[in-house]
Amino acid sequence: MDVNLPAFLPLVLTLVLALIFRHTLLALGAGILAGAMVYTQLQPQQTLEYLLDIASRQLYRDGQWQSWHLDVLAAMVLLGVMTQLFARGGAVTAFGDWLYTRIRTRRQARLGVILLGWLVFIDGIFSCLAVGHVCQPLSERYQIRREQLAYFVDSNASPLCALLPFSSWGPYLIALLAGISFLPVSPLSAFVELGQMNFYAVLTIAVSLYVAWQGFGFGRELPQAPLSAAVSKGNPWLLLLPMLTLLVASVGLTLWSGANNAQAPGVMAWLAAADIGAAMRNAALLAVTVCLLMMRATGRSLRELLADLVHGTRSMGLAIGILLCTWMIGSVIKDLKIAGMLAHLAEIYLNPSLLVAGMFLLCALMAFATGSSWGTFAIMIPIGAEIASQVAPELLLPALSAVLAGSVFGDHCSPISDTSVLSATSSGCEPRAHVLTQLPFALTVAASSLVGFQMLNAGFGKLGSWSLAIISCIVLVGGLQWWMSRRAEG
Template identity: 75%
Template sequence: MDANLLAFIPLILTLVLALVLRQTLVALGAGILAGAMVFSGFQPLTALSYLADIATAQLYKQGQWQGWHLNVIATMILLGVMTQLLARGGAVMAFGDWLYGYVRSPRHARLVTILLGWLVFIDGIFSCLAVGNVCQPLSDRYQIRREQLAYFVDSNASPLCALLLFSSWGPYLLSLLAGVSFLPMPPVQAFFELAQANFYAVLTIGVSLFVAWKGFGFEKPLPVEVSAPTQDIGKGNPWLLLVPMGTLLSASVGLTLYSGATHTHQSGLAAWLAAADIGSAMRNAALLAVVMSLVMMLKSGRRVSTLLTDLYHGVLSMRLAIGILLCTWMIGSVIKDLQVAAMIAHWAEAHLNPSLLVSGLFLLCATMAFATGSSWGTFAIMIPIGAEISGHVAPELLLPALSAVVAGSVFGDHCSPISDTSVLSATSSGCEPRAHVLTQLPFALTVAMSALIGFQMLNLGLGKLASWAIAIASVSVLLMLLQWWFNRKQAKATTGSELPDA
């Protein structure tokens, strides 16, 4: 077999296993092993030596510790610890109890669900679990259908994490962007550029707010017997959650700007962000937030032995994420050594129509993420390849293309019935995953069509503001049509229910 074709075996194997097994870590591991065999000429001992070299190089290379990788791992572990401290310590439940006292209508209840998702932005899975479980009593009290609750939970978890640098997604995406050698700006600045053009994530959050305000799109729930509020409702302590989250956010911003200011003689936010040691800043901010979480938990009466157990579970909770991250770095090295991305890029340069590059990447990544149920797995494979393709076909579209990769991955994961966030959003909200996916799909497809139009406008050379204007106009028109369709459907159902039985 031709050597060029052999080089594609690891990538193809990874994609096939991800689609069939739906296990990102297994698929990445198999691809790494296959790549090592191909690179070594199918010599087992040489392949093992190569695997040891690329594994070690992720943490220690050429006599130096890889500070960026180590800081990313440390930050993710600390965020996992903080998540468990807040969840197991009852901080989210206490905040929900406090919040219930200020809810006066179904509209308030829907908006509060979204607000809580914004407050626990730290991680997508944590957001799904925390918001769904906390807001279930609220949804019962104000007759909000469980599928509608799951929609609000899911739509303000992963899409929000994809936009925020200081969530658990931020370090992961930064590490992938740092691997793009021809990126025209520092990874942190590129992250903000990608977020500004992430039509799907931003519009999803906006549409969820509109749906929460109007209250359409879901059938009326059946009457349920709601238990009387306990004496603690309205008397919870909001500071158990707000203080650690505020510490994380303020310390992240402050330490990042301080780091940049000390590393450059230039003034201004842009110069400071470009020069900042973002890895160290995020690690230290996460550490401060964990310390503050421990202090708040101790003050609330939680015992030291229990907190040690929480810390242990926090570290364990990040095992899979850290494993995926390490495998992502390793398969990136394999693909680079086999020059797979470069070969795909040369093929794309010869055959791909540049006018369809950005929108095509959005659709491709959406399909992959939907089939695998993993946005992170799609990021790992498609960010290096998408960068190489755009670098050869249309270098000026590098950042829009990478933004399309992120947006498409989030869209596919958002709609996938096998996605962890889809399943957890449904189960924590008290509904079936299948029902959640089916009722969420009309809104997700509406946003995706508008995002596709926005990316195509960028592809055709329109500016960011003009593309956003067209995307917002598109989603507005589609939402009005969707609302009309839901109202018509509801009217038919109401008329039918009033007909006498035969």
């Protein structure tokens, strides 16, 4: 495969603009336009036609509606509406009053955000949307910075999904693993084995817990008003019942759709056949309906409820625009075959003694550049398996684990990743601010993970590799905490 260097220019432009300027839409738009011009070789008419084509095919393609994209957009709007209903209808205030007697500190509030992320494990995007929106009022009540909230949301979404076979990621990855004919174990066993060596995902979750406990890393803490002992008792059910509806319905509808579509019995077969997008949309619709009924029962007028619906829909406009542009630039990157060129270069130049660590870095670069962990999985799992089988067959599973970990790391840091964008927007902060404040933690964990993967490559085994990765992580996070604390004091 020939390497087309000009094809990388739109990607570099997008990343530079996204990191330098505050306007994510501007950066994405510039990258899309530049990519279209490169793809059509600077032909104005063809460039316009191409732009219209990639825009339309995000919603309608090959004679059918793109149900996944439409369902995600619908769920975003519905969750935005539910958030506004909570805020404007008094549910947030009532829930906050109830929490006064239970969550008394910011530490408890931070840990509560992470716990909710663990409960909403079914899908990474769904977790980013639901946890960010629901915990915004909690973060405001306890004066948690929005960038810190976005970090907790993002760090307990994709990394968790990459470890759980019963999340929406599990069936997708298992299907990719099943395509490797020389896999030494069953696809499900391989997935579990890869999770046991996924240093980045496990350490990211662990570090987020430590950061929540210590509360460092996002500048000086905002001043918090003392909690009043005379606060009213509060009614948690205006918020809890719609949230429980959302959680239970998302799991139940996912399993129901899978059971109806699956060709074989069992939860894994159901998850593989489930329509996650439709389940996400319907769960959000059911939760909004419950919320509307409860608000109406408290005396809120129909006119007020209609205003809440309009306000909630409008509040999601920027997030929807960014997400649509993220999908469009993903199409441009795919058409320019950037990921394939990166994989081709790795196959030529990758040193066998750096196979596992090299796979981690390569997939991190590819996922960062494309903003897609799933796209990197699809390309690099079969390619990584082929490379490992030729270079060092005994390192096949460690190399595949490095593919998973690197893909999650790159996606975690990318300013054009949908999970990065949704974590930020659902938490009420700018994507650029979220990426920049999350980056020190992600790089620290990545460096520790790199140590673990290199030890696997050197034959230290899982126990020895984990020991060194954990020690490295403790040292690096300790140093990062000291540096950030000194910086905050200064």
